[in-house]
Amino acid sequence: MMKKIILLLIGFFIFMSSCTDGFEELNTDPKTPIGQTDPSFILPTALNSLMNHHVYTGAVNENQLGTFSQYFAKYDYTNENIYDFRGNMFDTHWGSLYRSIAVFRDIARLVEVAPYNNGLSQSALNNRKAVSEIMEIWCFHQLTDQFGDVPYSEAAQSPDIVTPKYDKQSDIYPDLIKRLGAVVESIDTSAEGFGPTDVFFDGDMNRWVVFANSLKLRLAMRLADIDPSVASTAVNEALTAGVLDSNNDNIKYYFNTANAFMSPLRRNDGEAGWVDVLICETFTDVVNEVEDPRRWYMMYGWGPEDKPFNGYPLTYQTKGEFPHGDWGYAFLGWNFRYGDERDYPWAHILIDYAEVEFLKAEAVERGFIGGDAALHYTNAVTASLEYWEVGSDAITTYLSRPDVAYATAEGTWKQKIGTQKYIAFFPQSSEAFAEQRRLDYPALTPPVLVSGQLTQADIATRLPYPISEVNMNPINTTAAIDGIGGENSITTKVWWDVN
Template identity: 35%
Template sequence: MKKILILIAAVVITSCSNNLENLNQNIKDPSAVPGESLFTGAQKNLVDQMVDLNVNNNNTKLWAQFLQETTYTDESNYDQVGRNIPGTHWSVLYKDVLKDLDEAGTVIAATTYPLASDAVVVPNKLQVIEILKVYTYSILVETFGDVPYTEALDIDNLLPKYDDGLTVYKDLISRLTAAINALDTTKGSFGTADNIYGGDVTSWKKFAASLKLRMGILLSDVDNAFAKSTVESAVSAGVFTSNADNANFKYLSADPNTHPVHANLVLSGRHDFVAAETIVDMMNTLNDPRRALYFLEVSGGGYVGGGIGATSNYSSHSHVAAQVEAAEAPGVILDYAEVEFLLSEARARTFAVGGTAKSHYDAGITASIENWGGTAADATTYLAMPSVDYTTLSGTKTWKEIIGNQKWLALYNRGFEAWTSIRLLDFPVMKTPADALSGYPNKYTYPVVEQTLNGANYASAASAIGTDTAEQKLFWDKN
């Protein structure tokens, strides 16, 4: 009898223990995050960082001199340190994008999907993740130069070494080529979890090829033979052919899922930015049909830009047009107009991509005008002007200036891409800010946290690229 009572007591104690443990479980929240959710979050974090205007996160629209600050002009004067902008860029891309994409791939690869229709698209999902990882790393290299790469995503290594920028960039192109070849366009991928292409694999393949084109062009002045083969193989794989191919992230009408510029300019209730004189003056001179699509006229009529680096009264200068600050404006990370200008550059460099420098230049301008809401007739009239016509301009200007100026105009509101194009082609020439803290920024300086916590590797990287200063040109910026 005594043994029976002991046994019953043991069962009761065990049962109570299990019940108490169950009470501590949160049955409403999943115990693990699906890989698809990680992908969706990483994709949004990536695009947010690329298109943002918040001076704490992204100053490149100021450095490309599309916009000018009204009152607080530090960032227009090239201050990178006051708000730790490089540190934010570094942290978002490594922690909130690359690490989450990496984890998304790990989870998806390890998941057993009960439906055959879900299982069959796993390989494509992994390649889409790979493409976005390549894109993200390419932005880091284009921004900083040498960066952590081979040791970057190891959570057990808090002091990763920095890898040579050119070596990393070429490896990224190899990874991109493999991803392009591995995509199966007869099957889907992420579906509605993908807010750029809705899981359409054909579109992702075009995006990857167009990204490869862009990356190949960037290496033209440092390794022309490699750049040529990269560009030509990218075009063979199939790049963008119309505005329907544009990589546009889809934002929503309500906070916190609106376009970041809407949050910066509308939801904030602040009047911190106006049009910059650099872009407005050029568009006024050219009588550019996109002026009314980019900006608003001032109360007395006409378009007026604020002086670079100087305080600019909000009511006296042009503001961005309604479509630029709309909640559901697309978050663009690559578009057809840019691809056509890249092809124009390729032909000017005598790469075998078909067409002529002029034909692709014309197509780029037309695509930009139409994508912003202009008409084909607007483009035809504009292209016929001597100040725009490629053939007329080629008699007095270099191809870098001709293409560089119009490519920059087409990249309006895309700060990072415009900044990179300015550094590569050296056109258009940026105005010197009123109180510049440095020469024109050719790179982000490395984050302060890297200097203090990863000092030895930071010092090695800074020495390898030359100096860790804003004016230091990166390996691909040779002219």
């Protein structure tokens, strides 16, 4: 028996030694994209997945920024209107952004790998890596603006780092600005990029340069209160390098007819599926006060006759306790309709000409650049009105209103710019949430509780770290929470929010 066992063992080792040359190939999953898929094929899927999540506000475990910016209010799950979120509410949002970062890094790695690099010049390879770099920066910018201190230097760096440390936002922001400058320098606009699989710009690297510069301008102005010197320098660098200069340059992602709805916002809003998310009363009050003509394009005004654009209040009360019924409140309008009811796709804006002009107006007021703040403000409001297809006569009438015109509108430049910027951002909840915190206008509404009302100090100013991080990365998450005062609170302010 012993001889048989020895002979079997010898045979086994001989067999194994003869197979070692093909061991790696045999043990590589041909279905996995890592190292096996053309990055040109990964890019459009990665962008679509990222944009769908970024836009899809209000659903269970999805992006809650529509509630935080008070663009939208919940009609069924009204506990979320008063910031009473379910335990794992922010896990998906956090995870989606970090998964996207990992994918964009893998795309940058794969462009250098044979056979995907064959026939491409080094300039073309650099351009493809630049696309991934810009999208990675955009993801980190979203994360740190919304959560504050987040994993950055160790995030998605290695499979061996499963509990990355948290970096201070004060370190992250300057590095993102530096990286944007470097990535623009790396782009050769005369060389090819990803071509038609680049679903943003169809391979036009000039557009990626403008995107990066405009994003740098946005990030620079976020630092205007906390570090004006760095902000001023970066603002001028971005403007010199070239930013958006018309609505034709707007950076946007088109949701095509393959989607069930042209806009992911419609999947649980108004007529689409069920009446779960409505336009928030905070937003309708702002646009109603100035009789903003964009109301007719942004929303359906199916409220009561004396107040057709009737927003839903931020309250914990049930819908049965309100008088107007299921169709008595404003919800998303024609521009967000079903795919088969429009002859062109709806697009979600990442950054547009209106925002750039608002930033220029602010930069003039702060002394970062020369020029006419009123002119940039007027350009910004006009660009937004034109984007929403408001007619020229209505635009002229609107801009001449004393409560809209820069010279006569109420308040400081912060109030004037902040209020109009809030309207123009709709429905870009992430940027509305960020700029309202930074400029402090318009004032958001404290939610109404069953037994009282929250105060202005209780307005949300950041997203809490998700439960998954608290449980799976406890040492680093606890250190991050200690660094912001010891509570994983939605009312703790991020670093650049100093007012």
